[in-house]
Amino acid sequence: MKNRLSKVRLGILGGGQLARMMALKSHEMGIKPYVLSAHPQDPAAQITPYFIQGRIDLKKDLKKFLNKVDLAVFENEFLDPVLLYEASIASNTPVHPKPKVMHLLQDRLNQKKLLKKYKIPTAKFIEIHSHKQIHTLPNFFPKGAVLKKRHQGYDGYGTLIVKNIKEDKKIKEFLNKKPQVIVEEYIPFKKELAIILVRNRKKQIIELPLVETHQEKACCVWVKGPCRHQKKDPLVKKLKNMMNEIHYEGVMAFELFETKQGSLLVNEIAPRVHNSGHYSLDALSEDQFSLHIKAVLNMELVSPVKNSGGFAMLNLLGEKNPSQWLPPAGATLHWYGKTENRPGRKMGHINNLDSTPNKALTTLLDFKKSSFRT
Ligand SMILES: Nc1ncnc2c1ncn2[C@@H]1O[C@H](COP(=O)(O)OP(=O)(O)O)[C@@H](O)[C@H]1O
Ligand SMILES: [Mg+2]
Numbered sequence: 001m002k003n004r005l006s007k008v009r010l011g012i013l014g015g016g017q018l019a020r021m022m023a024l025k026s027h028e029m030g031i032k033p034y035v036l037s038a039h040p041q042d043p044a045a046q047i048t049p050y051f052i053q054g055r056i057d058l059k060k061d062l063k064k065f066l067n068k069v070d071l072a073v074f075e076n077e078f079l080d081p082v083l084l085y086e087a088s089i090a091s092n093t094p095v096h097p098k099p100k101v102m103h104l105l106q107d108r109l110n111q112k113k114l115l116k117k118y119k120i121p122t123a124k125f126i127e128i129h130s131h132k133q134i135h136t137l138p139n140f141f142p143k144g145a146v147l148k149k150r151h152q153g154y155d156g157y158g159t160l161i162v163k164n165i166k167e168d169k170k171i172k173e174f175l176n177k178k179p180q181v182i183v184e185e186y187i188p189f190k191k192e193l194a195i196i197l198v199r200n201r202k203k204q205i206i207e208l209p210l211v212e213t214h215q216e217k218a219c220c221v222w223v224k225g226p227c228r229h230q231k232k233d234p235l236v237k238k239l240k241n242m243m244n245e246i247h248y249e250g251v252m253a254f255e256l257f258e259t260k261q262g263s264l265l266v267n268e269i270a271p272r273v274h275n276s277g278h279y280s281l282d283a284l285s286e287d288q289f290s291l292h293i294k295a296v297l298n299m300e301l302v303s304p305v306k307n308s309g310g311f312a313m314l315n316l317l318g319e320k321n322p323s324q325w326l327p328p329a330g331a332t333l334h335w336y337g338k339t340e341n342r343p344g345r346k347m348g349h350i351n352n353l354d355s356t357p358n359k360a361l362t363t364l365l366d367f368k369k370s371s372f373r374t
Pocket of ligand 1: 186192
């Protein structure tokens, strides 16, 4: 495979920052990244000569694009699975992870059922079909509940946290707008954690370090690691089993809760590269984007080594162009090149390495306080 890599045409569906980082890494690996995206100024479109303008939700565009590449990956699991499957068959071009697996994981209800099937700990949940069920919620979830849209939720859009379950006005409003939801028990977690696993068709699975993630208004602000947890290994064993059973290919990211009692619960699964893994660009000998590409090409996967005792990542949310400031000495800036800057929008991130996770993070938080408007 090594000698033939330069001939590989990797299709990337979507033009955002995840697509951009996959495309940048493909260039470094000698692979040609073809990007299908709506506008030439999109983050991934800017950095490859193999940009193809088109819509990922149009069969004609998808088919045309897939005809030009050897295989394809996606940066976002909310594509139409039937369109993708049909375009993949018609063009004889595989898409990884498979559209069937993407379909399974793009639905929060199916995710929860999958976790249950493989005995992976997760918060208690029920399906909601009608308003009539609202009055039953206090029985199921006396300590509060979280309503989640089954499809297309991200960064808290599509999530409603209701600590006082008897206040059903908000719940009714949410259900009026988003009828397909699951309701989960509210977890007063101690911390949010995340872990990335990578699997190829040879059934090799590697594990990246466990990290702590910090969300504000349900959007990730920072990540630090590596973390330890005594329940990590038994959890990872179950996650690997699940990945084998569904014949998964590529990076799979897991968002976790550490409960006050010290258990680990899986909150959410992403069948793709993930914000919680951006630290790997600088902190590991191999990053999540290269590993995703290697996994879908069924190349050998080798566990990356850490480049320092600790690392941290700070998301640049709604920040202005970096030409007006400089990252702290020793830290690395990753700017996504977005043309529009909206409050809270992910514009880039900074990675920092130090002897401990806390030292690496403190430098970034001090920098944020002194340099940014937020
Ligand atoms: N069951 C829960 N209990 C407490 N907080 C939750 C629960 N589910 C989600 N949250 C909070 O809301 C955030 C967003 O929810 P999540 O399920 O990750 O959806 P998404 O990231 O797709 O918007 C989580 O990172 C967490 O901070
Ligand atoms: Mg989440």
